[in-house]
Amino acid sequence: MADESGFQLKGSAPERYERYAAPFMAPFVEAILEAIDLHPGAAVLDLACGTGFAARAAAARVGPAGRVSGADINPGMIGVAAEHASRRYPDIEFTVAPAETLPFEDAAFDAVVCQQGVQFFPDL
Numbered sequence: 001m002a003d004e005s006g007f008q009l010k011g012s013a014p015e016r017y018e019r020y021a022a023p024f025m026a027p028f029v030e031a032i033l034e035a036i037d038l039h040p041g042a043a044v045l046d047l048a049c050g051t052g053f054a055a056r057a058a059a060a061r062v063g064p065a066g067r068v069s070g071a072d073i074n075p076g077m078i079g080v081a082a083e084h085a086s087r088r089y090p091d092i093e094f095t096v097a098p099a100e101t102l103p104f105e106d107a108a109f110d111a112v113v114c115q116q117g118v119q120f121f122p123d124l
């Protein structure tokens, strides 16, 4: 599965992705979250979350009564996501999982966001 999916960063690249992509992606993250009108207490999945900056922004919007999960096929991205989330948003749950076989029940989330991810899935 990992070999079929696109955009697979390795080594130190996930940390550099977090450092350099998070700032310029921030306006797009805000636009996505604005479009789905997240309310406090909502449950959100950030699919193909990468290093998790959309998940962190979603957590800030849903607040402590909400629930945010991030899933990505790349363990390196999830590792960086977990490191950065633990500083401010301890309640985000990050999971290594391919989009095609997610380990969640149907209807487990009020909203699913996927920024710059679906174009890399082998089976849309």
Ligand SMILES: C[S@@+](CC[C@H](N)C(=O)[O-])C[C@H]1O[C@@H](n2cnc3c(N)ncnc32)[C@H](O)[C@@H]1O
Binding pocket: 005, 006, 007, 008, 009, 021, 025, 047, 048, 049, 050, 051, 052, 054, 071, 072, 073, 074, 077, 097, 098, 099, 100, 114, 115, 116, 117, 120, 121, 122
């Ligand atoms: C360009 S990055 C986007 C990361 C993040 N969503 C963002 O906004 O920056 C693409 C992400 O899609 C993930 N990805 C690619 N194929 C995937 C798949 N089949 N299932 C889950 N994640 C996948 C990659 O591992 C990578 O983290």
